[in-house]
Amino acid sequence: MNDMTKVEPMPALRFEAPPSTSLLAHARHIVAENPVTGLAFGLFALIVIAAVLGPSLVPYDPLASDTNAALQGPSAAHWFGTDQLGRDIFSRVIVATRLDFAIAVCSVALVFAMGGLAGVMAGFYGGWVDKLVGRIADTIMAFPLFVLAMGIVAALGNSVTNIVIATAIINFPLYARVARAEANVRREAGFVQAARLSGNSDWRLLLTQIVPNIMPIMAVQMSLTMGYAILNAAGLSFIGLGVRPPTPEWGIMVAEGASFIVSGEWWIAFFPGLALMTAVFCFNLLGDGVRDLVDPQRRN
């Protein structure tokens, strides 16, 4: 068996296979193919910039009140107008991005870790693990999800951390079920069997064979739930749970502005609402683009 090195190779088959391309070129292609994806990526970039640099970009202190300038409509000085305390709504909307975005990212990361892991294990091992995860998911689904989130925040205490936890819990069934289904169909796939033959332990199979292959679908799921998480956080704040005034947050701002709509000061609720809608819209559109970007089958 030592003479393996000096053997002559078999005649090679030459078939045209597409060469690989860089991630950037691939991203450019995907955007060119679907302009809506380009729009979503653009909006996403804006949201990230606002979240990271927001406080240093805005023209006014979002907490500073100026009673002389209260309840003014949109103008050159105050693009989005001012609220009942004379605070600049534009500054508040931009500064709020960081908090809302952070809540969404943290809760999605948390539920991805919890739900994804539980689901993958349920799908891979089956048996009692599957039953347990399935019943937990069913139990959560049995409640109206927003009411459940309200209950969790009310019970755990009124804080940003608890909003994150509540949002993660109500999204758990979605992640667990998607991950379970995806892991389950791949459990018997040829490449998993081949990896078993290569002497991989179950844990290694899970982490090197199954998890990387379900990432595309999980990435789409994450993008979709990001929008939902923002909406949920804003919703909780709207009804007075979680974030408390005067902290700038889209949900509270809409809640505060709601009472002024009847008297004609529409801008107080409108602009934070618009920001909220844009963010949710952006994350939903992003889903398709993310799938195209991370799917290796499309990289050719």
Added chain:
Amino acid sequence: MIPAPLLDIKNLTVEFATRRGTVKAVKAIDISVGKGETVAIVGESGSGKSVTSYAVVRILDRAGRVAEGSITFSGMDLVNAPESQMRDLRGREISMIFQNPRAALNPIRKVGKQIEDVLLEHVQATRATAREKAIEALTKVKIARPEERYDAYPFELSGGMCQRVVIALALACQPQLLIADEPTTGLDVTTQKAVMDLIVELTRERGMSTILITHDLGLAAAYCDKVVVMEKGVVVETAPAGEIFRNPQHPYTRKLMQATPRIGMSLADLLPDAAKGPPAQAAAPRPAPVAGAEPLMRVENLVKEYPRPETGSFLAKLMGKAEEPKPAFRAVDGISFTVAKGETLGLVGESGCGKSTTSMMITRLIDPTGGRIIFDGTDIGAIPAKQFAASPHRRRIQMVFQDPTDSLNPRFTAERAIADPIMRMGTISGRDALRARCEELARLVGLPVELIDRFPHQLSGGQKARVGIARAIALEPDLVILDEPTAALDVSVQAVVLNLLEELKGRLGMSYLFVSHDLNVVRLLCDRVIVMKTGAIVEQGTAEEVLGNPQADYTKELLTAIPHPPL
């Protein structure tokens, strides 16, 4: 005057818009199908044979379009016909049968109802007569007890039965042209024979024309009047079936015919002359297994049972009226055989005979219910499959999988796939040493070294098969289970891979367990053959004995069902 052909394809070019510009899948081809004629379009994957048929019925996907040429069907221009007219034509005048019959049927609708739908859609029956006509259609395709089968769902029928239903659907409206796209690929050889006989009988009876799209020259020769050979989108040869096999004109046709395994040829004969190794090597006899020596593997009375799903309803059980539990299903029913060192043992049988279950038990991916698997003196059947990954015997038994695409992790490069067993169980450590070993293995299996950084979807079928083989031999195992390693490959690629396997065996001193349904391939590669049916061995012996002079009826039936090109 010669009557005008039923279907006349002239100068047809089909283009697909892709990322790298437009690709011509079919280039200026001419095919004509006369009334009552059976025409085979033969070619390997990528030859454009399916695209041609899609163009005829206008079901090309969005990226594809007919760029040039004309398709005339009994005087009608199909390229420019309005969609409404095409919709009426499909099913009523031109029908198609696809490769996977199960995918072509609606899984949640009774098959009888599905036939009714077609009849009603094309006004061949009224609500009152639909049932009767559907049963009549089932009778015509020779489905036993058609009244009962009318109420069956596709999952309750076997693959062959499903294909019969699909044929019934296709022929329900008495079309003039039937296009069958690989109608028997994936079916067993005896089923294939039954289905093809049925298609030919029904179409002759009704004076229909048929286009059979296939990669199997034998099938084309056995059932068709005329053969059209396509290569890379071009028709290279058109001739009557008898003619083309006796006297092939084009080099590609000759290459295809040469690569098709037949009786009375050796493995090396499959390769084009230019690619053959030195004659001395090709002529070298197989090293005979040492007689009397302890075999590498001894399988004794191996059994695998699967529990049957419970049938009684929950209520019946509650009332204490539960049925007697049925005995477990025996997928493998007490088989015994040995594999000698350096031997290739063929394991042959049709789907459901237990050959895959047997190979899974031997590779220790599943646990046997009973019996022993003695490998080099140790009963490895006693080690649970879950713990076998840690056993020192793991590296000595490896496997090459049936589907080269499915068996490679889409997120691993070829190098990472080949390196996986070495990283887990090998003695080589260090990035550079590992890389060097992977390159060495790639060279050994004839995979160009510059390709090992590619992902599976960037490789061709033959290249993926080579990656799978390189992975299996990376640790120089003693026994390699080959589970239909060439079933998903074109014949010319199959020829090269089979030769590669034979050469590697001699060089590395491995034993093979070759699991296959293709008797022609088994004949070429194997020293001994085991024929299995419903979990039991019906016949075993040397390849020449079993395949040349079969004793069991079942083996005879298998052998006669293979379509042979008239050579």
